[in-house]
Amino acid sequence: GDTITVADLAQKLALKGGEVVKALFKMGVMATITQSIDHDTAVLVTEELGHRAVRASEDSAEDALLAHVEEARGDKQSRPPVVTIMGHVDHGKTSLLDYIRRTKVATGEAGGITQHIGAYHVETDKGVISFLDTPGHAAFSSMRARGARLTDIVVLVVAADDGVKPQTIEAVQHARAANVPLVVAINKIDKADADPTRVKTELMAQEVVAEEFGGDVQFVELSAKTGQNIDALLDAISLQAEVLELSAVVEGRATGVVIESALDKGRGPVATVLVQQGTLEKGDYLVCGVQYGRVRALFDETGSQVDKATPSIPVQVLGLSGVPDAGDDFVVVDDERLAKDVAQQRDAKRRESRLVAQAGNRMEDILAQM
Ligand code: GTP
Numbered sequence: 001g002d003t004i005t006v007a008d009l010a011q012k013l014a015l016k017g018g019e020v021v022k023a024l025f026k027m028g029v030m031a032t033i034t035q036s037i038d039h040d041t042a043v044l045v046t047e048e049l050g051h052r053a054v055r056a057s058e059d060s061a062e063d064a065l066l067a068h069v070e071e072a073r074g075d076k077q078s079r080p081p082v083v084t085i086m087g088h089v090d091h092g093k094t095s096l097l098d099y100i101r102r103t104k105v106a107t108g109e110a111g112g113i114t115q116h117i118g119a120y121h122v123e124t125d126k127g128v129i130s131f132l133d134t135p136g137h138a139a140f141s142s143m144r145a146r147g148a149r150l151t152d153i154v155v156l157v158v159a160a161d162d163g164v165k166p167q168t169i170e171a172v173q174h175a176r177a178a179n180v181p182l183v184v185a186i187n188k189i190d191k192a193d194a195d196p197t198r199v200k201t202e203l204m205a206q207e208v209v210a211e212e213f214g215g216d217v218q219f220v221e222l223s224a225k226t227g228q229n230i231d232a233l234l235d236a237i238s239l240q241a242e243v244l245e246l247s248a249v250v251e252g253r254a255t256g257v258v259i260e261s262a263l264d265k266g267r268g269p270v271a272t273v274l275v276q277q278g279t280l281e282k283g284d285y286l287v288c289g290v291q292y293g294r295v296r297a298l299f300d301e302t303g304s305q306v307d308k309a310t311p312s313i314p315v316q317v318l319g320l321s322g323v324p325d326a327g328d329d330f331v332v333v334d335d336e337r338l339a340k341d342v343a344q345q346r347d348a349k350r351r352e353s354r355l356v357a358q359a360g361n362r363m364e365d366i367l368a369q370m
């Protein structure tokens with residue numbers, strides 16, 4: 001039957017060759033890392049090392065994962081919009097996000113000081129809105145890479161005293177390419193030299209046309225400094241969301257994406273994720289990029305523990321084996337074994353491609369020295 005070298009097996013298991021040699025030795029099999037072992041021995045030693053042997057196809061665990069995600073899904077229900085703020089340097093993106101966070105995030109049991117996590121949600125009388133606190137461009141690159149939509153609506157911030165600038169135009173182009181609608185926030189209207197009409201005219205040249213000029217883009221004139229008209233912006237976002245008829249499956253295992261992650265000294269790996277489908281609950285097993293784990297605790301943006309998170313709601317997850325990358329997908333699975341297998345297989349693959357890349361580099365070094 002099939003054979004595999006000890007070195008190849010070690011690589012697939014993301015272990016050092018010596019560890020596999022040692023495990024084989026314990027089983028009474030003498031082999032060096034360059035020698036081949038047969039299929040049955042490979043399965044035995046794999047299980048001896050605490051992994052589950054996965055047959056033939058390299059992607060079988062991924063396939064099982066996909067099947068897992070597809071099954072047991074309920075009906076779609078409406079979900080809140082996920083909003084990203086974009087705009088030119090210094091036009092007030094951070095100020096706007098901070099103002100909304102400071103004044104609109106419901107303060108939790110932790111005492112009201114909101115932590116700076118990469119996303120938050122607000123409850124308005126017109127519904128919930130989630131804001132991603134990532135540079136707009138990053139959210140879009142991640143969307144492009146995943147071919148999935150992370151943002152439903154872009155709030156384009158344009159300073160009324162500065163007008164349309166290169167990054168304003170770039171943001172318009174990003175949103176248009178991704179087919180994401182804009183709501184324009186004309187900011188800094190508290191300033192003496194604010195000229196909102198100029199902004200509207202300049203944006204018209206980019207084919208972003210305000211309703212009052214016969215277009216379909218909502219414009220809100222506001223100040224992130226004084227808070228004037230921020231509520232009108234939230235209303236405009238809710239209205240835009242209604243038009244989009246956003247929906248997601250709420251019942252069932254969650255899937256979503258990592259917005260940011262870090263290694264916390266006391267709490268271990270911490271990932272802020274955005275749930276996109278299903279409900280993420282405390283105690284769930286999940287695969288997250290090349291990491292896996294069981295959700296030990298969930299926190300909202302105020303630092304309060306929550307039991308679950310539904311679609312479009314960002315939440316901090318504790319309990320992962322390691323720190324995932326921003327942009328990684330996560331999937332809840334029923335079975336810890338499957339979670340671990342998928343994560344390890346992905347990790348092995350990643351190492352493999354890194355080794356190939358390194359070998360390539362070394363080859364180039366050698367050639368350069370010749
Ligand atoms: P970058 O992240 O550097 O691209 O900038 P930003 O778009 O996040 O702008 P930021 O919120 O940092 O604001 C830039 C400057 O404009 C800061 O000094 C703010 O205090 C000021 N600012 C923001 N919004 C307003 C506003 O509505 N009115 C006035 N007067 N100043 C504002």
Ligand code: MG
Nearest residue numbers: 092093094095
């Ligand atoms: Mg900023």
